[in-house]
Amino acid sequence: MTLDQLPLGxxxxxxxxxxxxxxxxxAQRLRAxxxxxxxxxxxxxxxxxxxxxxxxxxxxxxxxALRRAHARAMTVDTVPETQAA
Amino acid sequence: MSRQPCVAALVxxxxxxxxxxxxxxxxxxxxxxxxxxxxVERKAGRMLLPNGEPVELVxxxxxxxxxxxxxxxxxxxxxxxxGEQHGQAQPDVLVIVLDSSNLEQHLVFAQEVLExxxxxxxxxxxxxxxxxxxxxxxxxxxSAALGVPVIPTVAVRRRGLDDLAAAVAAARDAVAEQPVARxxxxxxxxxxxxxxxxxxxxxxxxxxxxxxxxxxxxxLHPWAGPPILFALLFVVxxxxxxxxxxxxxxxxxxxxxxxxxxxxxxxxxxxxxxxxDGVIAGxxxxxxxxxxxxxxxxxILTMEATGYMARAAFxxxxxxxxxxxxxxxxxxxxxxxxxxxxxxxxxxxxxxxKDRLTTILIAPLMTCSARLPVYAVIIAAFIPNRAVLPxxxxxxxxxxxxxxxxxxxxxxxxxxxxxxxxxxxxxxxIMELPKYQLPTVKDLALGLFQRAWVFLRRAGTMxxxxxxxxxxxxxxxxxxxxxxxxxxxxxxxxxxxLAVVVEPIGFNRDIALALIPAMAAREVAVSSLATTYAxxxxxxxxxxxxxxDQLKGRWSLATALAFLAWFVFAPQCMSTIAVTRRETNGWKxxxxxxxxLFGLAYVFAGATYWIAVALGLG
Numbered sequence: 001m002t003l004d005q006l007p008l009g010x011x012x013x014x015x016x017x018x019x020x021x022x023x024x025x026x027a028q029r030l031r032a033x034x035x036x037x038x039x040x041x042x043x044x045x046x047x048x049x050x051x052x053x054x055x056x057x058x059x060x061x062x063x064x065a066l067r068r069a070h071a072r073a074m075t076v077d078t079v080p081e082t083q084a085a
Numbered sequence: 086m087s088r089q090p091c092v093a094a095l096v097x098x099x100x101x102x103x104x105x106x107x108x109x110x111x112x113x114x115x116x117x118x119x120x121x122x123x124x125v126e127r128k129a130g131r132m133l134l135p136n137g138e139p140v141e142l143v144x145x146x147x148x149x150x151x152x153x154x155x156x157x158x159x160x161x162x163x164x165x166x167x168g169e170q171h172g173q174a175q176p177d178v179l180v181i182v183l184d185s186s187n188l189e190q191h192l193v194f195a196q197e198v199l200e201x202x203x204x205x206x207x208x209x210x211x212x213x214x215x216x217x218x219x220x221x222x223x224x225x226x227x228s229a230a231l232g233v234p235v236i237p238t239v240a241v242r243r244r245g246l247d248d249l250a251a252a253v254a255a256a257r258d259a260v261a262e263q264p265v266a267r268x269x270x271x272x273x274x275x276x277x278x279x280x281x282x283x284x285x286x287x288x289x290x291x292x293x294x295x296x297x298x299x300x301x302x303x304x305l306h307p308w309a310g311p312p313i314l315f316a317l318l319f320v321v322x323x324x325x326x327x328x329x330x331x332x333x334x335x336x337x338x339x340x341x342x343x344x345x346x347x348x349x350x351x352x353x354x355x356x357x358x359x360x361x362d363g364v365i366a367g368x369x370x371x372x373x374x375x376x377x378x379x380x381x382x383x384x385i386l387t388m389e390a391t392g393y394m395a396r397a398a399f400x401x402x403x404x405x406x407x408x409x410x411x412x413x414x415x416x417x418x419x420x421x422x423x424x425x426x427x428x429x430x431x432x433x434x435x436x437x438x439k440d441r442l443t444t445i446l447i448a449p450l451m452t453c454s455a456r457l458p459v460y461a462v463i464i465a466a467f468i469p470n471r472a473v474l475p476x477x478x479x480x481x482x483x484x485x486x487x488x489x490x491x492x493x494x495x496x497x498x499x500x501x502x503x504x505x506x507x508x509x510x511x512x513x514x515i516m517e518l519p520k521y522q523l524p525t526v527k528d529l530a531l532g533l534f535q536r537a538w539v540f541l542r543r544a545g546t547m548x549x550x551x552x553x554x555x556x557x558x559x560x561x562x563x564x565x566x567x568x569x570x571x572x573x574x575x576x577x578x579x580x581x582x583l584a585v586v587v588e589p590i591g592f593n594r595d596i597a598l599a600l601i602p603a604m605a606a607r608e609v610a611v612s613s614l615a616t617t618y619a620x621x622x623x624x625x626x627x628x629x630x631x632x633x634d635q636l637k638g639r640w641s642l643a644t645a646l647a648f649l650a651w652f653v654f655a656p657q658c659m660s661t662i663a664v665t666r667r668e669t670n671g672w673k674x675x676x677x678x679x680x681x682l683f684g685l686a687y688v689f690a691g692a693t694y695w696i697a698v699a700l701g702l703g
Contacts, residue, residue, distance in 0.1 A: 065516045
């Protein structure tokens with residue numbers, strides 16, 4: 001499952017990122033924000049207009065907006081919600 | 086002590102609260118300029134150490150890393166910190182600003198800065214917000230882990246500022262260490278370490294209130310979010326157009342009064358005319374926009390300070406993506422409905438240079454407030470005041486159409502530009518949504534004052550020069566007795582030459598003449614036409630009405646419609662050109678903007694004219 005398919009409010013861990021799908025600068029920015037392999041994320045909000053783009057994900061105590069195209073490059077595994085991230 | 090004044094710099098991730106801390110530490114004693122050669126703002130101010138010694142404090146642009154810089158802002162931060170930035174001494178002390186509730190993230194960049202081995206102090210900022218979220222931190226533990234002093238601060242409540250100043254003084258006097266030679270620390274390793282340090286600094290973490298999460302549930306709601314945004318925008322528009330009117334009228338009256346006073350006090354002469362018609366009227370024409378700009382910026386700064394701006398960008402991103410832009414372009418374009426000058430200035434928040442350039446280039450297509458006087462006069466004169474539908478007047482419909490044509494034009498131009506001159510990878514949208522915060526009155530006031538000052542100084546000097554130049558062109562050479570001054574002047578000769586060019590699109594010589602001074606500002610077209618038709622008007626309202634009658638007698642409907650179409654596109658505003666030159670660092674892009682907008686204006690005015698003639702309206 002890729003990040004854009006993750007249901008709202010479910011915690012998941014990024015298992016792999018296909019960096020080749022991303023523009024280098026954007027890949028760098030995502031990494032700088034901690035959005036990388038191993039990071040625990042949660043899909044918080046979806047955009048409103050056609051295509052349900054962009055997405056807002058929660059990572060740690062941050063909320064980060066990104067496009068579905070970015071999320072599609074990330075494979076995630078859901079993790080049981082044991083404690084607050 | 087006869088050493089150089091000490092320089093300290095604030096570094097940190099975006100949204101760490103650096104600017105609020107900077108304002109709290111320096112007060113109103115700030116200098117804002119650009120770093121040489123780039124459009125990155127350099128903010129510097131004076132902060133006092135406990136012994137009264139002044140320190141120059143520089144607020145560096147927010148950055149996520151020193152080695153992988155992705156924007157001009159981050160590059161400046163890297164160069165300043167490394168001591169490579171031209172025109173900026175290497176800071177003696179670095180103050181790393183951390184958001185207390187986001188340590189795990191912010192400590193990644195902090196490690197990079199600490200490895201430089203420069204004298205460093207850490208400000209653990211916004212500890213109050215962290216506590217609101219149920220997070221209590223141990224600054225001593227963090228200090229031990231980082232090896233530098235850690236001072237808890239709350240910039241907006243002025244907490245911890247004295248301690249921070251003392252720590253800066255102590256760090257300055259300490260001997261700088263050698264850079265820590267740690268070979269190839271990878272990003273995952275840094276992140277691991279940041280995680281450990283953040284966990285180690287947490288004293289207690291309870292169930293979080295997360296006020297911002299609850300607010301986002303409403304404000305980013307798929308159904309509720311957009312209507313809330315549009316309602317807010319409606320209020321902003323109303324405010325910009327209606328609240329500003331009394332103030333603008335007051336400024337207008339004040340400048341007229343000054344002009345009248347000069348006219349009665351000084352003997353009639355060319356120099357007096359230059360002062361009244363050139364300088365006072367010209368500067369007044371710009372200053373009159375100050376209330377609108379202040380009101381607009383009040384809303385923009387409030388939306389930025391509260392964190393709502395990022396949500397607005399989020400909500401609008403999908404629509405903007407349709408033409409190759411991102412949500413970040415939305416606010417500059419919105420601002421441009423008031424005036425393109427602040428709109429173009431606010432494109433600085435767009436990280437992608439191609440996105441930013443495209444936004445700057447289409448900003449003048451948003452119908453700014455200076456077009457309204459022109460539209461109002463022509464519509465009142467030529468469009469019959471009747472209802473097309475119950476409650477929908479034809480005049481209002483035409484005005485609305487002009488706005489819509491501008492927006493559609495901007496979208497089409499953006500699409501074309503993104504596939505040609507500003508081609509690049511489809512711009513993405515990656516943006517941290519900061520926590521909601523209450524803005525402080527002081528930060529807002531300071532921001533408004535700075536915007537007002539920049540506007541008055543830059544646009545004012547430009548307009549001043551242009552009006553004086555135009556006045557000279559209209560008054561020299563002097564006419565022979567009995568000869569018309571306008572016809573004899575250089576401007577008159579230029580207008581005659583220009584008339585040949587604009588005749589195919591239905592414009593006459595009088596319009597050509599009005600277009601020249603209207604280069605300074607669009608609304609000048611109205612007063613220029615009035616002067617040309619020698620209407621004995623005493624006030625603006627009467628001038629408008631009488632001018633309308635004059636126009637009806639002299640212009641065909643087709644010419645009037647072509648004139649309206651011209652003003653939808655024509656870049657008739659020196660301030661916009663000047664601010665574009667400044668923001669793009671050269672004449673290339675303002676030149677391009679002039680060329681493409683005049684081209685569009687010519688084509689659309691011509692098409693309007695010929696279609697109207699073909700329909701028998703000529």
